[in-house]
Each structure stands twice: as structure tokens, then as C-alpha cells.
Amino acid sequence: xxxxxxxxxxxxxxxxxxxxxxxxxxxxxxxxxxxxxxxxxxxxxxxxxxxxxxxxxxxxxxxxxxxxxxxxxxxxxxxxxxxxxxxxxxxxxxxxxxxxxxxxxxxxxxxxxxxxxxxxxxxxxxxxxxxxxxxxxxxxxxxxxxxxxxxxxxxxxxxxxxxxxxxxxxxxxxxxxxxxxxxxxxxxxxxxxxxxxxxxxxxxxxxxxxxxxx
Numbered sequence: 001x002x003x004x005x006x007x008x009x010x011x012x013x014x015x016x017x018x019x020x021x022x023x024x025x026x027x028x029x030x031x032x033x034x035x036x037x038x039x040x041x042x043x044x045x046x047x048x049x050x051x052x053x054x055x056x057x058x059x060x061x062x063x064x065x066x067x068x069x070x071x072x073x074x075x076x077x078x079x080x081x082x083x084x085x086x087x088x089x090x091x092x093x094x095x096x097x098x099x100x101x102x103x104x105x106x107x108x109x110x111x112x113x114x115x116x117x118x119x120x121x122x123x124x125x126x127x128x129x130x131x132x133x134x135x136x137x138x139x140x141x142x143x144x145x146x147x148x149x150x151x152x153x154x155x156x157x158x159x160x161x162x163x164x165x166x167x168x169x170x171x172x173x174x175x176x177x178x179x180x181x182x183x184x185x186x187x188x189x190x191x192x193x194x195x196x197x198x199x200x201x202x203x204x205x206x207x208x209x210x211x212x213x214x
Contacts, residue, residue, distance in 0.1 A: 003067040005037075031078050033070045033154075045146040047153045061140050068134045069150035076130065076159045082120045083166045090173045118174055130160040 002019065004012055020026075036052040045062065046054050055062050137144055151157055 003071055005063060031074045033073045035066060035070055037066065045149070047149045061136050061143055062146065064136050065134055065143060065147045065150060069147070069154055069156065072130050072156055073154040076156065076163065079163055080159065083163060083170065086120050086170055087166070094173070120170065130156050
């Protein structure tokens with residue numbers, strides 16, 4: 001993730017192109033968050049709802065806090081979209097289970113659903129610690145109010161809590177699908193065992209009948 005300050009669109013593109021050779025696992029879609037910063041030395045640091053971020057000074061510490069908030073917001077947006085895509089695939093399965101008590105589909109399709117859920121859960125868990133304060137606040141505690149306003153503006157905590165709740169649902173869905181696979185496998189094994197027993201009984205009856213005729 002990259003945070004750029006004071007560049008126009010062309011300069012941003014040129015800078016990002018220069019990073020291409022250092023990137024691995026590049027996403028096809030680029031997520032971005034744009035903020036307008038105004039210098040207002042006569043005012044305290046503040047953020048008008050939906051408006052610019054007003055700073056007393058463009059100190060590196062203040063800019064670092066803004067970068068942290070923007071970066072976390074972008075990562076949350078990507079995670080929210082990935083989680084939504086998992087819900088799009090698991091919701092029809094849940095609806096069918098609720099309506100008919102069964103789930104159609106091959107073992108492979110079920111495993112794909114499980115794999116998609118686990119992949120998103122793996123990506124989302126841990127890359128960005130939204131609830132942790134930036135390190136700069138340990139040395140500059142007087143900037144905590146600014147960061148709290150940034151958290152409120154981008155709803156970082158609320159979005160993180162919502163995301164965690166959805167991840168818990170995804171984990172439960174993956175567990176349910178796994179249980180369904182295990183149940184199907186157990187049922188197949190039971191059917192095979194019953195057929196083998198039936199076959200053995202038929203063979204025994206046949207051998208007894210042949211013995212009597214002999």
C-alpha cells in the first residue's frame with residue numbers, strides 16, 4: 001500500500017509505475033482514498049464532516065497519522081469487498097439449506113466454497129491492525145485527538161468490528177460446509193458397508209443352498 005502527498009494524477013501514475021518491479025501479487029483493481037488537507041495555523045486540528053482535514057501545521061507527525069488512517073481505510077475497503085463476494089456465494093447455499101434441508105452440488109463445488117471462505121479469512125486476518133494506535137502517538141500523545149477524529153471520519157473501528165462479525169459468520173459457514181461433506185462421506189461409507197453385508201449374506205445363503213442340493 002502506498003500513500004502519496006502533494007502529487008498530481010500524472011505524477012502519481014509515474015511514481016506507481018516505478019514501483020511495478022517491486023510488487024508481488026498485484027491486484028487487478030486499485031483501491032484508493034483521497035483526502036484534502038488545508039493548512040490553518042489559527043485553528044486546532046479538526047475535520048469537518050465530509051470536508052477537508054484542517055491542520056495547524058504540516059508536520060511529519062501529523063502527515064504520518066493521516067497516512068495511517070487513509071491506508072487503513074483502503075485496506076478495509078478491499079477486505080469489505082472480498083467478504084461481500086464470499087457472502088454472495090454462500091448466501092444461496094444457506095437459503096437452499098433453510099428451504100429444503102439439503103444442499104445440492106458436488107464435493108468439488110462445496111470444497112471451492114470452503115476454499116474461498118478460508119482464503120478471504122486468511123487475507124483479512126492480520127494485515128492491518130486497525131485498532132492499534134500508530135507508533136508516533138507514543139512519542140506525540142498531544143496528537144491523539146487528531147487521530148481520534150481521523151478514526152471517526154473514516155469509521156475505522158466501526159468498519160473493523162463489522163468486518164470481524166462477518167468473518168465469524170464466514171468461519172461458521174465454512175465449518176457447516178465441512179460438516180456436510182463429512183456427513184455425506186459417512187453416509188456413503190454406511191451405504192457401502194450395508195451393501196457389503198448384504199452381499200455377504202446372499203453369498204452365505206447361496207452356499208448353504210448349494211450345500212443342501214449337494
